[in-house]
Amino acid sequence: MVDLRRHRYWIDIRSQGPFLLKIASVWAAGVLLLCLLLYYLADEELGRSFYSIHLRLRNTWQILLPAVLVAGGVSYLVTIGATLFLAVRESHRLGGPIHKFRLLFLELGKGILDTGFRFRNGDLLFHLGESYREALRVHAERIRELQDLGDRADRSLSEARRSLETRGLPAEEMRRIGESSDALERLRDALREFRVGPS
Secondary structure, eight states, X not given: OOOOOOXXXXXXXXXXXXXXXXXXXXXXXXXXXXXXXXXXXHHHHHHHHHHTTTTOOOOHHXXXXXXXXXXXXXXXXXXXXXXXXXXXXHHHHHHHHHHHHHHHHHHHHXXXXXXXXXXXXXOTTHHHHHHHHHHHHHHHXXXXXHHHHHHHHHHHHHHHHHHHHHHTOOHHHHHHHHHHHHHHHHHHHHHHTOBOOOO
């Protein structure tokens, strides 16, 4: 059985809206340029043909064809050029943050929770970067608290172990305390792998 899924394309007005508005503005300017060129060139061609009508007769298409070709070609080239320039410029504003996010996720995979990265103000994903920074800050604070708790628990367990060793506890009890101490040390080592940056 064929799985037919409908794809829906949602427009995020906050991030995509300005780009779509710029593209629409470029196209509207291209249409306006086409109209102005057609009006100007057709007016010139009709004016020349009107004064030379007594020399030879031409149909309207022959009169207007050069004006339509020139106006259409010029407006097409200008509109396409402006659209390509805008697309390259906007994709750069998007490509930079995407590259930055790729590096940030690689760092996150290594346990680096530093929030010292920067995005440019004009970047399209600036607000997403700030949300990511806030998420990193919250998790870094939680891990910092866990690191502090681990240090305190290790100090308390070490003091308790030294105190109990002098009292001569049975070997089984001392073994359990040793296992707890080893587990706590492994936990502290795992927490030390996270680099949370300055508090």
